[in-house]
Structures are given as C-alpha cells and as structure tokens.
Amino acid sequence: MNTANQYLKAIYLIQQQDNNPAATGRVADMLDVSPASANEMIGKLEDRGLAEHEKYKGVSLTDDGIVRARDALQTYCIIERFLVNVLGVENFREEARELESVIDGTVAERLDTIIDRKPECPDCFDPELDACSCLDVELEAEQPAD
C-alpha cells in the first residue's frame, strides 16, 4: 500500500511550488488529513531516510525521497492517462485519487505500455490542476474540499 508515497508526492509538489521546505500544515491540507497525522507520517519518512524535518521551517525530501516521490508522481500520471485515454473517464482526477493507493508501481508500468506517456513525465504534472498537463482535456483548478 502506498500511503507513504502519497505523502512524498505531496511534499515534493509543495516544495516545487514554494521553492522552500513544505510546511506541515500545507501537507496536511493537501492530503486532507489532520496536522497530527501528517506529523506522524513525516516522522516515519524521516526514520526511513526519505525526509528531513526542521522545526519552524517544514519538511524537505532527501535525495532518496525525491526519487521515490517522482516515481509516485509518475505512477499517478500513468493512472490519470489510463483513465482518460483508455477508459474515457470524465472525473479522472477524483478517480485517480481513489485508485492511487491500490495501484502499485509495477502494475502502473504494465499500464504504461498502452498509454503513450510523454518523455517529460513526471515534470508534466501540474499541481494546480492536480493533473498531467499533457492530457488532451480542458481542465480547471478544483475547489478545495470543505
């Protein structure tokens, strides 16, 4: 299961957007979890050498963490592209979020053989849209959940 990967992906995207360590509150907001849960998982990521947390500044990914976050982002892109290009799903962002923790990287690699992913992946991912920007669909930024 991939919960740690979802955290790594969120931290990576926030760091990219802010060009700074990711504040725990931002990570919690992005994943729609409590700050306490985010803190707990960030502690686990630190123990595994994937992230470093500095008090009052936030969390940064280590080199190993970045590699894993980019892999997770690539898997997410594959799921989105598969939903749109193969299954023709309109609400693909919502469904990709539901599926990402169940679809392993190995399985995504096989799906990847039929989706025509772009070489720039995962840099194609647009965090504002929460979607692969190379998809041939019109998208608007989603409203945050209440």
Place this chain on the structure above:
Amino acid sequence: MSLGQQVGSDRQLARLLQIGIVLEEVVEARASRHYQSLAEEDRTLDAEIEALLEGAATESADHRKRLEALIEGLTVDSVPFDEIETLVEARYGQTKPEDFDGVLYDQLCNEETAYKFYDDLIEAIEASDAEFSVDRQRLLEVLRGLREEERDGVEEVTQIMEERE
C-alpha cells in the same frame, strides 16, 4: 487529494476490475504475439515455450471472463471492451521478442504483475467495510482464485528459466 487504502464503492471496485481486465488483455496480447513470432521465425519450434505461451493466452482470456462476470454484477456503466482490445492489439502489433530468454522474462513480468495486482486488490477489499452489489464472499473467492493461478504461473516460468540456465 485524499488518503485511503480501501475499496469503498461499486464504482471504485469496477474500475479496479477493469484495470485487471486490461492487464490480462496485455498479457494475452503479448503471449499471443510472442507465440506467433516463434512460429513464424523459428522452424525448430520450442515446444515447451509454445505450450507456456499458449497456456498463458488461454488463461488470460478465462481470467477476463471471470472479471467481466464480476463487473456485470455491479451497478456501473460498462466500458466497451472491444475498444480496449483494439488499443492493446495496436500497441503490440509491431513488437517482436528478441530471443527465448526475452520471451520468458517478459512472461515472468506479466505473471508477477498480475499476481501483485490481485494481491493488493484483495488486501484493499479485506480492509474495507463497504457493501458491494456483488457478494463479498464470491468476489474474494474469484480474486483469490485468480491470484493463485498467477502464482502458479510465476512458478512455472521460473522453473523453465532455471532449467535452461
């Protein structure tokens, strides 16, 4: 974004089963393509690999039917599978195995991937309290059966690979 490791609705379950069908479709297309290439290109046919690939293609077709039967029991719109078939066929129309080792390795990856997929799916369903339109016991029985056959497939290919070392 939200976190979750469970399968919580008919729709989510149907999507995952559809992904299973596509994976089986990919396995079937690759096995079939490899099988045909062997027949065309190698006059001294390797009976053991031929039998393996033929068996893999037949098994995948059977797995797809079992997954389709589960989806039919769910309250969701179905996906036109003939389109998926065409798409997968088009992707593999041009590929050819480089040698017997490549064919076996590819087949091993296929079986391992399918095993991993069913294993994760079973775990996610077991972790969920959701009620589906299909009987949970039957759902898990079918998926465990598929996982078991993929495990056997991994062992079969591994054994052939070891014998050829």
